[in-house]
Amino acid sequence: MNIYEIYTLRLIHIGTGVFWAGAVIYLAAFINPAVTAIGQEGSKFMQQLSRTNKLPMWMTILSTLNIITGFRLLMIRSGNFQADWFTTQEGLLFTIGGVLAFGAYMIGLMVSKPAVDRMAKVAEAIAKAGGPPTHEQVQEITALKAKLAKGVRLVAWHLAATIVLMALARPM
Numbered sequence: 802m803n804i805y806e807i808y809t810l811r812l813i814h815i816g817t818g819v820f821w822a823g824a825v826i827y828l829a830a831f832i833n834p835a836v837t838a839i840g841q842e843g844s845k846f847m848q849q850l851s852r853t854n855k856l857p858m859w860m861t862i863l864s865t866l867n868i869i870t871g872f873r874l875l876m877i878r879s880g881n882f883q884a885d886w887f888t889t890q891e892g893l894l895f896t897i898g899g900v901l902a903f904g905a906y907m908i909g910l911m912v913s914k915p916a917v918d919r920m921a922k923v924a925e926a927i928a929k930a931g932g933p934p935t936h937e938q939v940q941e942i943t944a945l946k947a948k949l950a951k952g953v954r955l956v957a958w959h960l961a962a963t964i965v966l967m968a969l970a971r972p973m
């Protein structure tokens with residue numbers, strides 16, 4: 802462990818955390834409700850958003866970097882996982898925050914990302930067929946949108962709690 806490693810890890814950890822948590826909370830609190838309010842056009846916007854500048858890919862890369870750097874920082878701060886550290890204020894709060902962020906990461910990977918990928922496939926099939934979407938396709942898109950919105954809300958709450966815990970963890 803050296804000072805350059807710590808600064809590099811913190812820079813990547815905080816930078817990726819700001820992007821990941823900020824983007825998900827913004828999606829859950831503002832974009833999703835707006836998309837729901839405008840109905841059919843909203844679905845088109847969501848499909849376009851998930852294709853623009855590879856948003857799902859960036860979310861995956863940056864959240865993965867956040868988890869890896871967080872884990873390494875946890876390892877360093879706990880002196881290689883010394884049990885005593887985990888019972889201190891900072892040990893407890895950084896660990897609970899980390900577990901919540903890891904939960905958010907798993908929900909993102911196992912619920913939100915598959916829903917976005919499937920939505921893109923259905924949209925592609927609709928575009929290829931040329932005509933209006935079939936009844937089944939409309940139903941599937943509606944179900945996927947609801948699943949995605951629920952997943953994004955859940956991830957947003959986990960990450961909001963992580964922010965609070967990470968901010969309060971370090972003693973005065």
Ligand code: HEM
Binds near residue numbers: 814815899
């Ligand atoms: C979106 C998720 C996350 C956000 C927004 C976030 C944010 C932050 C911030 C702002 C700090 C600086 C706190 C301070 O210096 O007082 C920090 C530090 C830290 N975080 Fe996270 N974090 C996230 C996820 C994680 C995860 C997943 C882990 C563990 C697996 C983790 C472990 C740590 C540790 C150990 C530190 C202390 C680093 C040091 O030695 O300065 N964090 N985090």
